[in-house]
Amino acid sequence: MDLIFLGFETLANPMVAMMLVIGVVAGMVVGSIPGINDNIAFAVFIPFSFSMEPAQALALMVGVYCAAATGGAIPAIMIKVPGTASSLLTAIDGNAMARKGLAGRALSIALTSSVVGGVLSSIVLLLFAPSLAKVALKFGYVENFALAILGLSSVVGLLKGNVVKGAVAALIGLIVANVGFSPVTGFPRFTFGNVNLIEGVPFVPMLVGLFGIAAMFELMADIFKERRAKSAASTLPKIGSMLLPKKLMVRLMPVWAMSAGVGNIIGMLPGAGMLMAIFIAYDQAARRFARVFKGQEGEAAWGEGAPEGIAAPEAANNAVTASSMVPLLSLGIPGNSTSALFIGALAIHGMVPGPLLFTQHGGIAWMIIVAFLIANLIMWPIAFCVIRTLSRTIFAIPKEAMVGVIAMLCLMGAYSDGANTSNMWVAIVSGVVAYAMRLSNIPLGPAILGLVLGPQLESSLSNSLTISQGNWLVFFDFANHPISAVMMLVSMALWIVPILMRDKPQNSLKKDT
Amino acid sequence: MENSRFATRSLIATSDIWVGLVLALLGAAAAWIASGFDDSSRGYPLGLSLFLSALGVVVLINAVRGLGAQASFGLSLQVVIPAATIIVLWIVGLTSGFGYLAPTFLMQVAFLTVCGVRKMGRVLTYAALISGASYLVFFVLLGVRLPTPRAPWLL
Numbered sequence A: 001m002d003l004i005f006l007g008f009e010t011l012a013n014p015m016v017a018m019m020l021v022i023g024v025v026a027g028m029v030v031g032s033i034p035g036i037n038d039n040i041a042f043a044v045f046i047p048f049s050f051s052m053e054p055a056q057a058l059a060l061m062v063g064v065y066c067a068a069a070t071g072g073a074i075p076a077i078m079i080k081v082p083g084t085a086s087s088l089l090t091a092i093d094g095n096a097m098a099r100k101g102l103a104g105r106a107l108s109i110a111l112t113s114s115v116v117g118g119v120l121s122s123i124v125l126l127l128f129a130p131s132l133a134k135v136a137l138k139f140g141y142v143e144n145f146a147l148a149i150l151g152l153s154s155v156v157g158l159l160k161g162n163v164v165k166g167a168v169a170a171l172i173g174l175i176v177a178n179v180g181f182s183p184v185t186g187f188p189r190f191t192f193g194n195v196n197l198i199e200g201v202p203f204v205p206m207l208v209g210l211f212g213i214a215a216m217f218e219l220m221a222d223i224f225k226e227r228r229a230k231s232a233a234s235t236l237p238k239i240g241s242m243l244l245p246k247k248l249m250v251r252l253m254p255v256w257a258m259s260a261g262v263g264n265i266i267g268m269l270p271g272a273g274m275l276m277a278i279f280i281a282y283d284q285a286a287r288r289f290a291r292v293f294k295g296q297e298g299e300a301a302w303g304e305g306a307p308e309g310i311a312a313p314e315a316a317n318n319a320v321t322a323s324s325m326v327p328l329l330s331l332g333i334p335g336n337s338t339s340a341l342f343i344g345a346l347a348i349h350g351m352v353p354g355p356l357l358f359t360q361h362g363g364i365a366w367m368i369i370v371a372f373l374i375a376n377l378i379m380w381p382i383a384f385c386v387i388r389t390l391s392r393t394i395f396a397i398p399k400e401a402m403v404g405v406i407a408m409l410c411l412m413g414a415y416s417d418g419a420n421t422s423n424m425w426v427a428i429v430s431g432v433v434a435y436a437m438r439l440s441n442i443p444l445g446p447a448i449l450g451l452v453l454g455p456q457l458e459s460s461l462s463n464s465l466t467i468s469q470g471n472w473l474v475f476f477d478f479a480n481h482p483i484s485a486v487m488m489l490v491s492m493a494l495w496i497v498p499i500l501m502r503d504k505p506q507n508s509l510k511k512d513t
Numbered sequence B: 001m002e003n004s005r006f007a008t009r010s011l012i013a014t015s016d017i018w019v020g021l022v023l024a025l026l027g028a029a030a031a032w033i034a035s036g037f038d039d040s041s042r043g044y045p046l047g048l049s050l051f052l053s054a055l056g057v058v059v060l061i062n063a064v065r066g067l068g069a070q071a072s073f074g075l076s077l078q079v080v081i082p083a084a085t086i087i088v089l090w091i092v093g094l095t096s097g098f099g100y101l102a103p104t105f106l107m108q109v110a111f112l113t114v115c116g117v118r119k120m121g122r123v124l125t126y127a128a129l130i131s132g133a134s135y136l137v138f139f140v141l142l143g144v145r146l147p148t149p150r151a152p153w154l155l
Helices: A002-011 A014-032 A038-051 A054-071 A073-079 A090-136 A141-157 A163-176 A203-229 A246-268 A273-292 A307-323 A325-331 A337-348 A355-360 A362-389 A391-396 A399-416 A422-439 A444-467 A472-476 A482-512 B002-013 B015-034 B039-064 B074-095 B101-114 B120-141
Strands: none
Touching: A002 A014, A002 A054, A002 A362, A014 A038, A014 A054, A014 A073, A014 A362, A014 A391, A038 A054, A038 A203, A038 A337, A038 A399, A054 A073, A054 A090, A054 A307, A054 A337, A054 A362, A073 A090, A073 A307, A073 A362, A073 A391, A090 A246, A090 A307, A090 A325, A090 A355, A090 A362, A141 A163, A141 A325, A141 A444, A141 A472, A141 A482, A163 A444, A163 A482, A163 B015, A163 B039, A203 A337, A203 A399, A203 A422, A203 A444, A203 B074, A246 A273, A246 A307, A246 A325, A273 A307, A307 A325, A307 A362, A325 A337, A325 A355, A325 A362, A337 A444, A355 A362, A362 A391, A399 A422, A399 B074, A399 B101, A399 B120, A422 A444, A422 B074, A444 A472, A444 B039, A472 A482, B015 B039, B074 B101, B101 B120
């Protein structure tokens, strides 16, 4: 309990609290602009966070992360263009409800669902992260290696039908993490005689490129496609009353509980991502809607303004935000790509996520947890103000002007990390590589995890083999390293099960024929 | 004859053929470089590189078997080539001592034009506003230091 108060105490600092509020407003605005998302905002912000106190910078990031997932629902409902990928499914029923003159109600359902999902996931973070960190403190080299393997396997194994490319992405990340001095012998590897690479590829400029520059290329491609399609601008529906009837709230409670549950579980799995959570939650809500409400008088059809179609994805996407921080804060493994960006923000202030964060920087670790809870609680009134005041102005910002702005902000951000021009080249090369990977259907998530876990993987492998005198079976030693053995077996299952599951329908088809 | 030509064309259009080739070559190149490291630092990167090369071959084989993806890179090249050129020229401008404002203004003009803003007045206004606002934020507010300009009056 004292530790939770420690988090509150850090957050109670007026500057830290103000940064959290600014973060929520900024996240709401960023999420509302189609084509811009929290990843770009983080990529731009992280290098500049160097000049801020760590607590202030992290409070701002928490605010942006929570609110961007919610802000994406605003354009999804108003103009049927999701502000962020997490609002993809909200656009279907949300916009249909708005077109029926109930835009205020649709927005209100989305906001309330986001707040419910976010608060529940903050509680999960509060309960699980410190307990997991306590367990992780007991880990030695062998367990750390098994943990890194488990993290990578869960990312790759969860990519249905794309295991090979997932493994390719993880390997690319691991190989890039090799650049610089060897952690074992100090031998310079893959540096090509460049002094800027001696300590490895600079992490922050690389993140800026992978997320910011690649997103800029995507935005530009969208503009080119839209120009060819010559899509007509749609008119904005009137917002109207945002009051949510009590009866509707009672009706949505089971959907909120189920979707938040799905979001929390998926969020805690490294690499599963927000999209998987919203699709599962939406599917479950559709089944419930068909069972309970379908065909009733005055009831909109599924996909044509059903309240559950808005509530499920919004509760699920916000439930992912805080729960994705559970593996990051406790084990040092990011739950998704966005939470991986927190590693950059922590690194810039000399902190490393993982169990030691709670012992070495307890105030910061607990502040992050508490900030998630507070950010979700203050989100409703802030979102209400943004919708009533800024939303029309935000939709009027031309996408064309955003391309150059993103490029400039990202590159200046990369440069200001040490005022080094070589960082700009790192950012542009990383951006091109990330964009090429997306086009080639090679997922970015495992590559980020490979980059993050690479150094830990190599040093723990080397130390484990030294201790065990070269015995590779040490990782499966149930007698001396039971946690490692279990993690290695789970990792193997994560690789094998998708392959078996892929073959199953084919086998049953053969039997049928 | 027609059939074999069609088969070759569709094979070339399969993006995974190229992806597999690039991965296999990259892995092989990384393995070759890693083989030159000292004994204790060699094993781990060498293993990873060889694994990457092998997976590249798997992607290639899958593509030949007709299981590969067919992505078109046409639009992407139209995006990456002009965008990367503009950015590279901007970086060269900044690092060659032309100050911040002039290269940034030209970069914004170029991006707006490439993205399809046709009215010159609008292009120049947006570019001037973005360059001016970013100058105030980066240099006045955040105190970022740029490489020394050729002349003191160059902002």
